[in-house]
Amino acid sequence: METVQEKNAYQASSQGYYGTFGGAFIPEMLYPNVEELRENYLQIISAPSFKKEYDDLLKNYVGRPTPLYHANRLSEKYGTNIYLKREDLCHTGAHKVNNTIGQILLAQKLGKKRVVAETGAGQHGVATATVCALMDIECIVYMGELDIERQAPNVARMKMLGAEVRPATCGSRTLKDATNEAMRHWINNPVDTHYIIGSVVGPHPYPDMVARFQSVISEEIKWQLKEQTGKENPDYVIACVGGGSNAAGAFYHYLDDLDTKLVAVEAAGQGISSGHSAATTALGTPGVLHGSRTILMQTEDGQVVEPFSISAGLDYPGIGPQHAYLYESGRGTFLSATDEEAVAAAFELTKLEGIIPALETSHALAILNRLGATTSETVVINLSGRGDKDMATYMKYIN
Structure with a gap:
């Protein structure tokens, strides 16, 4: 902390x-x-x-530190070195x-x-x-x-x-x-x-x-990565963002290390321009939501636009103010993944690594094919939660 x-x-x-x-x-x-x-x-x-x-x-209660797991088969598929920060193994199943x-x-x-x-x-x-x-x-x-x-x-x-x-x-x-x-x-x-x-x-x-309470995530990543690779700083840290607490925790100790790219992934829902999306930075403008000035999805007269995502945890019309600033300043790279892409990424991780992720986390996994990371680079993905709660949704995609 x-x-x-x-x-x-x-x-x-x-x-x-x-x-x-x-x-x-x-x-x-x-x-x-x-x-x-x-x-x-x-x-x-x-x-x-x-x-x-x-x-x-x-x-002794939550079970920290959570493992930093080198995902061998996922790494092989995407031609880079992918580590999963296993917040899904916390007591209660998430960060x-x-x-x-x-x-x-x-x-x-x-x-x-x-x-x-x-x-x-x-x-x-x-x-x-x-x-x-x-x-x-x-x-x-x-x-x-x-x-x-x-x-x-x-x-x-x-x-x-x-x-x-x-x-x-x-x-x-x-x-x-x-x-x-x-x-x-x-x-x-x-x-x-x-x-x-x-x-x-x-x-x-x-x-x-x-963010301070969640900063334990990046605090652990630094020493765990050094233990496994000899260096504290990965080339990329990726996390999904609704409000953004898991991303804030994963980014916290890397904010000043400009060589580490911070990648936030929002929920594009049925598509950014579909009218059924929660891709705040793509669709939003500055305004006030729930007590802070941030970026949110709103009409011209300031009415909040209803968000949409297959993932209940990303179904939010704004982002935290720190994320808004990371976006505006260019320190963070903000991407989005559709419902379809997130579900496909969830099944891919499950089949390659035997880990069923939460639908929220699946959005972070879904942008690996767009990242462009090389074989010499290191990618850390914050695996923010496990998929038990989403099985009813996943079952709809199983033939």
Whole structure:
């Protein structure tokens, strides 16, 4: 976990800005909640006692460090050296738990008695419900009605863990709407409730705080890659991006190493120009979404355009403000993959390496044929989650 404020262009300023993106654009009623966090989070997470407890839980509860696996057959197919950062092997099946462990400890330090969260694919919801069960804290998770239908296994897991799952029935009934409902709940319960945001979105300090908790991913990649290859820095780091927490974690310790290319892959849905897409940087413009200035899909008069993706976790109309700045500055390369390409990539990895990836992760895998990496180069892909939750979708493609 990174706890010292970095002095470089790609980290948040003291006011939570990445270039012109970020900040805290919030209703007055939410100001006390956000300000309490902003004033306290760095001091709390920097304390030796916090770091000790956090690191212990990551090791003995989450199962870190996760392996950095050299994918031999995948490497052979694409003519380069491909390593998979196995976040799918974390307890709960995805990277999300790195952040929820950190935030539940933070909530305890702030004296909160209840947690509220939003979830799309359900992985963040499961990770939140898991840490709430661990710490005996009441948990309410908002989830889009459509996502509840297509991610039924994760809904069952959340309920088994003791969480109350509340459907978001407005709009597209997906992640955006679940986030709206969770924020409303937080506004109405400001004193005893902590909102665990699952991605690098929302008002400052959330994008910075979540990125710090997820930075353990790139921290491990550096020493693991050196152990296996003799060098810390790969030529490429690839991750899928909806809001972008797994990408923020995978990129974190490489932001200043300009020789390492940072590749973010968004969901093109049925095609960028199809009207059914979530390729934010291709379709979006600067604006405010869920409390921060970022890039989002919107109409000329500022109404949010409904996103679309086969993947519930990427079905979001914006990206985190740090990613918006990486895109605008050119530090990050932003590509997109269609539903069809993502499913094909998932089956390819499964057949070549015996690993079934989440649909979100499959988007990152889908751009390997466009990367142009050479035989002497090293590619690290953040395998952000496992595919158990997506089996109902995958089954539709099995003859």
